[in-house]
Amino acid sequence: xxxxxxxxGGTGVEQxxxxxxAEQAGWDGVFVWEAAYGVDAWTLLGAMATRTERxxxxxxxxxxxxxxxxxxxxxxxTVDQLSNGRAILCVGLGALADDLPQTGEVTDLRERADxxxxxxxxxxxxxxxxxxxxxxxxxxxxxxxxxxxxxRPVQPRVPIWVVGVWPRPKSMRRVLACDGVVxxxxxxxxxxxxxxxxxxxxxxxxxxxxxxxxxxxxxxxPEGDPEAWAEAGCTWWLETRWExxxxxxxxxxxIRERIADGPPRRQADAQPD
Numbered sequence: 001x002x003x004x005x006x007x008x009g010g011t012g013v014e015q016x017x018x019x020x021x022a023e024q025a026g027w028d029g030v031f032v033w034e035a036a037y038g039v040d041a042w043t044l045l046g047a048m049a050t051r052t053e054r055x056x057x058x059x060x061x062x063x064x065x066x067x068x069x070x071x072x073x074x075x076x077x078t079v080d081q082l083s084n085g086r087a088i089l090c091v092g093l094g095a096l097a098d099d100l101p102q103t104g105e106v107t108d109l110r111e112r113a114d115x116x117x118x119x120x121x122x123x124x125x126x127x128x129x130x131x132x133x134x135x136x137x138x139x140x141x142x143x144x145x146x147x148x149x150x151x152r153p154v155q156p157r158v159p160i161w162v163v164g165v166w167p168r169p170k171s172m173r174r175v176l177a178c179d180g181v182v183x184x185x186x187x188x189x190x191x192x193x194x195x196x197x198x199x200x201x202x203x204x205x206x207x208x209x210x211x212x213x214x215x216x217x218x219x220x221x222p223e224g225d226p227e228a229w230a231e232a233g234c235t236w237w238l239e240t241r242w243e244x245x246x247x248x249x250x251x252x253x254x255i256r257e258r259i260a261d262g263p264p265r266r267q268a269d270a271q272p273d
Contacts, residue, residue: 003263004029049083063094065115080153092163180214201233
């Protein structure tokens with residue numbers, strides 16, 4: 001299992017410093033959230049790429065129906081080049097919340113789902129060197145091969161993770177078109193357990209998902225138990241701190257302290273016999 005940390009916010013400078021600290025502390029990945037208005041995720045990831053050497057860098061998440069897929073593909077490829085092949089793109093429908101600005105974006109669930117499906121296809125096509133795409137919502141044609149080539153990422157296939165609702169069939173079909181899943185579990189109000197992740201992982205195997213397919217678990221240690229989720233088949237544990245207040249020196253200090261403590265595996269190794 002790999003261990004990443006989701007940075008819950010702060011200024012661009014603060015988050016850049018947190019990413020450098022995360023690499024020094026032994027984390028495997030650093031993820032930032034993409035706001036409708038705020039610190040720009042891809043500018044931030046590009047800066048992180050030049051200040052780190054090992055950690056994976058990605059969004060959690062990019063609301064693809066509210067973005068231009070060709071612009072997102074350009075941003076992903078740029079970060080992948082700057083990081084020498086460490087970019088991850090995580091996409092989803094985009095959450096509707098009271099604290100979002102009114103921007104006139106599409107809010108209908110079915111339409112957002114259609115945009116997400118086509119957006120994933122188009123981003124994949126462009127990152128793979130394709131020059132054209134024709135769908136119901138998006139159309140892209142580009143004749144300059146040289147421009148496509150210099151925009152190619154370092155990785156032959158940049159990992160695309162998608163939020164998937166288990167066990168909804170349409171959501172799971174979308175998952176199979178990607179390289180990883182950030183699961184949301186449809187459980188009639190009960191808390192998810194590693195047994196739910198195990199059922200999802202078994203379904204992925206039955207449907208011939210690639211052996212390198214990533215299944216993400218999220219939580220907060222020490223309360224969370226990454227080992228149990230790893231045994232269920234999850235490949236990443238993402239440390240979250242969403243419950244902290246949104247601003248202030250105390251919040252930033254708590255985040256820095258947790259990052260500096262390192263991933264759960266290092267904490268476990270440090271325990272005395």
